[in-house]
Amino acid sequence: IQEPQLQGQDTGMQCEDDRTGIGVETLKRAFLDNLFYVQGKFPALATKHDYYMALAYTVRDRLLQRWVNTAAIYTQEGSRTVAYLSAEFLMGPHLGNNLINLGIYNQVQQAMTELKLDLKELLAKEEEPGLGNGGLGRLAACYLDSLASLEIPTLGYGIRYEFGIFDQLIRNGWQVEKTDKWLRYGNPWEIARPEWAVSVKFGGRTEAHKNAQGRYRVRWIPHKVVLGIPYDTPILGYKVNTANTLRLWKAEAPESFDFEAFNRGNYYGAVDQKVTSENLTKVLYPNDETYEGKQLRLEQQYFFVSCALQDMLRIMLRQKLPLEQFHEKFAVQLNDTHPAIAVAELMRLLLDEHEMDWEPAWEITQKTFGYTNHTLLPEALEKWSLKLFSSLLPRHLEIIYEINWRFLEQVRHKFGTDEGRIGRLSLIDENDGKFVRMAHLACVGSHKINGVAALHSELLQKTTLLDFYEFFPEKFTNITNGVTPRRWIVLSNPKLTNLITSCIGDNWIKHLEDVQRIETYAEDPGFQQEWQQIKRENKVNVAEILLDRTGVKVDPDSLFDIQVKRIHQYKRQHLNILHAITLYNQIKQNPNLDITPRTLIFAGKAAPGYYIAKLIIKLINSVAEVVNKDRDIGDRLKVVFLPDYNVKNSQPIYPAADLSEQISTAGKEASGTGNMKFAMNGALTIGTLDGANIEIRNAVGAENFFLFGLTTEDVGALRLTGYRPREYYEQNPQLKQAIDQIASGYFSHGDRSLFKPLVDLLLDKDPFMLMADYQPYIDCQQQVSQTYRDRDRWLQMSILNTARMGKFSSDRAIREYCQQIWKVQPVPVQLAAEKTGDG
Ligand code: CR6
Incomplete structure (x- = not known):
């Protein structure tokens, strides 16, 4: 992924130390040594997990000299x-991230390959x-x-x-x-x-x-x-x-x-x-x-x-x-x-x-x-x-x-x-x-x-x-929050990393503002072609994961429309589901409808005691069950809930998204950080004027962002004048049909009681104003579908999103904390070898 870091002992020499050397031969020797002396195994008996542990210790050895030196310098100064x-x-x-930050990902990959092991499989073993x-x-x-x-x-x-x-x-x-x-x-x-x-x-x-x-x-x-x-x-x-x-x-x-x-x-x-x-x-x-x-x-x-x-x-x-x-x-x-x-x-x-x-x-x-x-x-x-x-x-x-x-x-x-x-x-x-x-x-x-x-x-x-x-x-x-481009681009999306680096060098990994330089390629057909190819490969990868974990087969050429985050009423996963039901009904009413095929992907945990959030998960899965097996629908619409969302499972997701759902009620999401991870990886955002969405939209340009919905002021004003959610339902046939289906048991094998608490909440109180935002959301999604059909336009927007996300690196955020709040300066650490100038 990047140049090896020649900060250890001289890799050209035969005398690399087994605990610090980073040449492929040294890494192999050190790995087998750790397998024997830490795990107490030899290859014929070793499990995948033993191999993971041996590799983890091999990497840890290489961290330790830096760790000890760092502590020594901080103490001394x-x-x-x-x-x-x-x-x-x-x-x-930790393993993948440490390989990236040590700058030894490629060598380790080669060392594993030469030992007939697959680095990806070993990375997957980490808890x-x-x-x-x-x-x-x-x-x-x-x-x-x-x-x-x-x-x-x-x-x-x-x-x-x-x-x-x-x-x-x-x-x-x-x-x-x-x-x-x-x-x-x-x-x-x-x-x-x-x-x-x-x-x-x-x-x-x-x-x-x-x-x-x-x-x-x-x-x-x-x-x-x-x-x-x-x-x-x-x-x-x-x-x-x-x-x-x-x-x-x-x-x-x-x-x-x-x-x-x-x-x-x-x-x-x-x-x-x-x-x-x-x-x-x-x-x-x-x-x-x-x-x-x-x-x-x-x-x-x-x-x-x-x-x-x-x-x-x-x-x-x-x-x-x-x-x-x-x-x-x-x-x-x-x-x-x-x-x-x-x-x-x-x-x-x-x-x-x-x-x-x-x-x-x-x-x-x-x-x-x-x-x-x-x-x-x-x-x-x-x-x-x-x-x-x-x-x-x-x-x-x-x-x-x-x-x-x-x-x-x-x-x-x-x-x-x-x-x-x-x-x-x-x-x-x-x-x-x-x-x-x-x-x-x-x-x-x-x-x-x-x-x-x-x-x-x-x-x-x-x-x-x-x-x-x-x-x-x-x-x-x-x-404003930020996220690290090391984990969220370099580690998660190696193909995109290589493409960007091949065009502008790798300085952007430390200074994400520099990624702006890919803007000149936004309309370059060759670059667009490669950009699209990478997105497609990342989508194929997620399609395989979805098939493996849920049994649902999805089309990598459909629009991947993704909402992954904790399940919360204010984040409005149920608004997204109302869109899914609306698309479903449109196709059912007009079986020959030529719509942009979509795959709606959801993932996220609900707090164990948060009943409504758990019911929203059940609703997503219930709608998925009906939609996915309906022959009239075919490949035009799929709904999938990927279980057990966590950091590890999320890493392949962001690089595979076409559309990022950031649809909280305005004024409720303090910042959001998933919104940043998606946009950095070239997803376009459909979102409200909430949290960091506002700043993301300002950075990438209003023309490269799908905006809808009430503003914070609108939300406040509507509450004051008396919000009557049921009126939206009564006056909007599409919305009424969707809600009525949920209430009537259409998605719950005829059970009318299952989703009643959710339906009642939406029609009577609707604390997060889904009813008011429904039609603007549906209209905006229609625009998304239209735009997706214009391949060149979409690719240009996608490239510009990545190019303009520099501000949302956590490096920028941390620099601001250092200057405005902590008043603290960098303390560079040298390795002993660098200080003395010899090996
Ligand atoms: N739930 C905010 O809701 C923000 C993160 C990190 C949250 C979210 O918008 O991006 O913090 N708030 O600042 C709390 O956890 C209290 C979150 O993660």
């Missing part, structure tokens, strides 16, 4: 470091580390890739869930969840660091005591203590020697607690304690944008935040830096409110454990944190009942009260006693029971607050965080 705190990191498989739900967790992963590629010292801090996001099966059209046992066969990418374990306290009470200087301090006497064990994974940048660290924490029982119970003869009690402690990091909560007020979730959040901050303090002490410089050493980013308790925890550590005074501690805290908000949906805003909060974190509640008291004093000073405003700004919600508002804690405790796309940041300031914006407008900024 006491570098300013970004700490990215996130409850989710959706990394995706996905699914430690996230969707966009937010994957964003964290793209950001780690960019941070390393830009040579920014970074620690990613999160939770090592034993079970990640569930595996999705489809049984009789319904989603069924299966435990994700991703660690079952071992994880070659992580190294446990038990020597850096920390203790985390929970529950109990606080008391005052006099310190050595005779001053009153607070002491927290916990009810239980849990150990946090760090597990480190190297994150290599693209064609640099920087290998940063993702440090994930696992909960264990502390020995001392076992002993106590054991000495009392309570062996079972001791073991029980161990089980309870380890439950803490057992499983990822599978909700995307819905908060669930569960105690275990708050425990998870506090656990990893406390581990991370204690770890940072340890690093400072080791580097002999005074704690007064905490904010100079670390820029800590809160990925949504999940780690917002960090504000109170850093205060506690500085005040109680390091005996600092309130004012300096508070100044350090505010200068340390930045807060990224990822949603406006009210059901996602985290608030913890005072009862739960005080029972788990009694000391933190005291600190939050003090922060709140001082903050509200400042509010009174600025705005006078406007009790309404004070109630709205307070860290404590007293409207209906009492709760701690985590977004408020994050806002008050941070020096910068950002949204994730221009519209989202604007709406934050005008609605959800309006009062905070009025109080400290200077804290607010926007940083």
Whole structure:
């Protein structure tokens, strides 16, 4: 895929080291060595998985010198470091990505071929580390890739869930969840660091005591203590020697607690304690944008935040830096409110454990944190009942009260006693029971607050965080999301990568703005021909996957119309399905209809407790069943639901799309990132003016984007004047027919009750305004079909989409975070060989 990186030992010489060399012969030798000494197998007995492991260790060996050097340089220079705190990191498989970033994909492929192995098959053996739900967790992963590629010292801090996001099966059209046992066969990418374990306290009470200087301090006497064990994974940048660290924490029982119970003869009690402690990091909560007020979730959040901050303090002490410089050493980013308790925890550590005074501690805290908000949906805003909060974190509640008291004093000073405003700004919600508002804690405790796309940041300031914006407008900024072109183009779409590189060289992989240079080829027939050929091959590949996983045969020459993302009402997969039913009815009414053949592909998980989302999956599969077996329809329309959408399964999807569905109700999708992955790979977008769609449309040009639907203002105005969804249904025969079919059991073997909740919701409330957007959507889809028939026009639009997506690289986003929020500089890493100039 790209030039080998000649940064190891001299590949021309015979004396390459087995742990670092990157010549084909060395790689083969090292691979067989690892097969023997790590897996304990020889080729005749080895399974595909053994081979995968041997290759993973071979690659890991090559990462380690970079990782160790990186750590050495950061320690030596006491570098300013970004700490990215996130409850989710959706990394995706490591092997392929590491081959790309090391620049050894081609050599390894050749080495495997010479050993009569297929690299693709080995890559497929890697278990996905699914430690996230969707966009937010994957964003964290793209950001780690960019941070390393830009040579920014970074620690990613999160939770090592034993079970990640569930595996999705489809049984009789319904989603069924299966435990994700991703660690079952071992994880070659992580190294446990038990020597850096920390203790985390929970529950109990606080008391005052006099310190050595005779001053009153607070002491927290916990009810239980849990150990946090760090597990480190190297994150290599693209064609640099920087290998940063993702440090994930696992909960264990502390020995001392076992002993106590054991000495009392309570062996079972001791073991029980161990089980309870380890439950803490057992499983990822599978909700995307819905908060669930569960105690275990708050425990998870506090656990990893406390581990991370204690770890940072340890690093400072080791580097002999005074704690007064905490904010100079670390820029800590809160990925949504999940780690917002960090504000109170850093205060506690500085005040109680390091005996600092309130004012300096508070100044350090505010200068340390930045807060990224990822949603406006009210059901996602985290608030913890005072009862739960005080029972788990009694000391933190005291600190939050003090922060709140001082903050509200400042509010009174600025705005006078406007009790309404004070109630709205307070860290404590007293409207209906009492709760701690985590977004408020994050806002008050941070020096910068950002949204994730221009519209989202604007709406934050005008609605959800309006009062905070009025109080400290200077804290607010926007940083539009981005995705890494390494995973989402180079690794996912090697053919397109080669075509682009053959025209403009490979600089675009590090500087995606450069991909603009392919614009000159947008109307070149030869280039268009190759572009089309690659898209077709990528579609054939997905057609094979669909046949294999669903049994449905699709035509690679049909328009691939794809919606892959979490299933949510606001994302409106059901609007897409109403289009499918409409096309179906059009063909049924006019069997000779000459329409543009389409394949509608859906994939995505629903939160296990989200009933309507699960019913939408059932509806998609039910419509698919009827459409796909109807002989009148033939190859003109197919509907497929690909089960178990995850990073691994998504990689072939984006390169195979003709049309990307980004059809959320305006104002609801904070940014979206799938929209970027599709457009980079040459898909055209059908979308609303929502999230980053707006900026994508501005970048690629309105003439290269299929726009439809209500704007955010329209949505607001329509709500105010009284929205009556049933009227759209009654006045639109096509829409009425589609809804009536769903209601009458046409897609459910005559069962009228199955989809009733969904139909009633649409006709009575329709909170996401599908009825209002239906006809504009159908009309826009008609335009899509027309345009697709003009092959040259479509290809030109497709090429221009890829060419103009430079802005949406996560490298751009990370540069903005570095300049606007973190104020951090690159620290280049050299290999020892480069420094001394010899091998
Ligand atoms: N669900 C937003 O909904 C955004 C990502 C990353 C989301 C989505 O529009 O692209 O974050 N929000 O910023 C949350 O998870 C709270 C998401 O992934």
